[in-house]
Amino acid sequence: MPLLDEIEAAIPGLRAYARALLRDRDAADDLVQDTLETAVARAGQWRGEGSLRGWLCRILLNRFRDGLRRRPAPVLALVQDPATPPQGEARLMLAEVHAAMGRLPEDQRAALLLVALQGMSLSEAAQVLGCAEGTLASRLARARAALRQMTGRDEGPRPRKGNQ
Amino acid sequence: MTPAPLSDDEALRLRHGGGDDRQRLLVLAGTDPALAARLAEWDRQDAAITALYAPVADEPVPQRLRAALHAAPAPRPRLPLWRVAALLAILGCGFAAGWGTARLTPPAEAPRLAAAALGSYATYASEVLHPVEVSAADEAHLVKWLSKRLGTAIRPPDLAAEGFRLIGGRLLPGDTSPAALLMYEDDLGRRLALYVTRSEGQETEMAFAEEPGAQAFWWIDGNLGCALAGDLPRDQLRRLAISAYHGLTEV
Numbered sequence: 001m002p003l004l005d006e007i008e009a010a011i012p013g014l015r016a017y018a019r020a021l022l023r024d025r026d027a028a029d030d031l032v033q034d035t036l037e038t039a040v041a042r043a044g045q046w047r048g049e050g051s052l053r054g055w056l057c058r059i060l061l062n063r064f065r066d067g068l069r070r071r072p073a074p075v076l077a078l079v080q081d082p083a084t085p086p087q088g089e090a091r092l093m094l095a096e097v098h099a100a101m102g103r104l105p106e107d108q109r110a111a112l113l114l115v116a117l118q119g120m121s122l123s124e125a126a127q128v129l130g131c132a133e134g135t136l137a138s139r140l141a142r143a144r145a146a147l148r149q150m151t152g153r154d155e156g157p158r159p160r161k162g163n164q
Numbered sequence: 165m166t167p168a169p170l171s172d173d174e175a176l177r178l179r180h181g182g183g184d185d186r187q188r189l190l191v192l193a194g195t196d197p198a199l200a201a202r203l204a205e206w207d208r209q210d211a212a213i214t215a216l217y218a219p220v221a222d223e224p225v226p227q228r229l230r231a232a233l234h235a236a237p238a239p240r241p242r243l244p245l246w247r248v249a250a251l252l253a254i255l256g257c258g259f260a261a262g263w264g265t266a267r268l269t270p271p272a273e274a275p276r277l278a279a280a281a282l283g284s285y286a287t288y289a290s291e292v293l294h295p296v297e298v299s300a301a302d303e304a305h306l307v308k309w310l311s312k313r314l315g316t317a318i319r320p321p322d323l324a325a326e327g328f329r330l331i332g333g334r335l336l337p338g339d340t341s342p343a344a345l346l347m348y349e350d351d352l353g354r355r356l357a358l359y360v361t362r363s364e365g366q367e368t369e370m371a372f373a374e375e376p377g378a379q380a381f382w383w384i385d386g387n388l389g390c391a392l393a394g395d396l397p398r399d400q401l402r403r404l405a406i407s408a409y410h411g412l413t414e415v
Binding site: 004007008011012013015017019020029032033036037040093094097099101102103112113115116120121122123125133134137138140141144145147148 | 171172174176177181182205206209210212213214215216217218219220221222223225226228229230233234376377
């Protein structure tokens, strides 16, 4: 498949990731658009090594961090509701998780979404984030513990730290 | 001999590792109920995240994104026009919106309005015993009192069409005048706080702001700065804000 077609096929996944990261439809699509333009401009650098999705996610996260640096103090952010209005009994739980995701530090949210939403393995996600797998595992552990605490599911055993 | 329990880091490395790793983790969980409980919780988290965000991938891809693959990058508006209009109106100067072009500077008065409404909502909407100072049972007195203290006539908007009824109001300190807080409630016990204060700012269109657990639409209309805060779906809150906008000053 030509590279442009492959990139185009990745757009829906990028949109979902960006929406979950930024929590605003327009800002997320802007971020995806920036990502696509950057990817096209740098297509010459793509060597076909590793996954194209990972390469695109890496560009997206770099653009995302650029945006964070430009953003003024994030007291109030323009944001939007989750993509799907949840129905029935699960509604409250999903709303809680959506709110809790919004309260996670950006690096934890970005990392958790790579594995939980994009279904990446730890090693693929670590490459995207440019960090060691151990660093990523700790970040995921913190994100999941925070999520559990914020969604009121923290009655169970405390998160286990390293046991050496 | 019992093996040392896995740390969260170790368990997550296996869970997000290869097939063999995940298999090994399941075997370990078979004899470790605490580990099994953690895995179940992580499964629930992932299921919720997927349910929340994966459906975005099924939405039709906007044409501008496809076009981005085939056209040279060009300057483009990055916010819906109404938002640009609202922000430009308050700033009175240009800013280029969005990623990659320029800095988005919040208008000076806007954060105060939205923050005051969100703060009041957080403080008083959760009050069981005293959400309001003057109850809606005495609406005539409430309106007279708040109008007098604000120095301008206000009228609690009727939000019954959206299922919300006025339960009362209170007076709060504000920037340019005292502020009125009108509290509404629906049959599910969900509350809305309508924050109204005198404003010398330029009129704006509606804009949206959010904090964890609460959202607000705010606007400046005539000499009133207003914000409606609640924890509702954004479309519903917008409809309510538009009703409030129309209802506040109608005679």
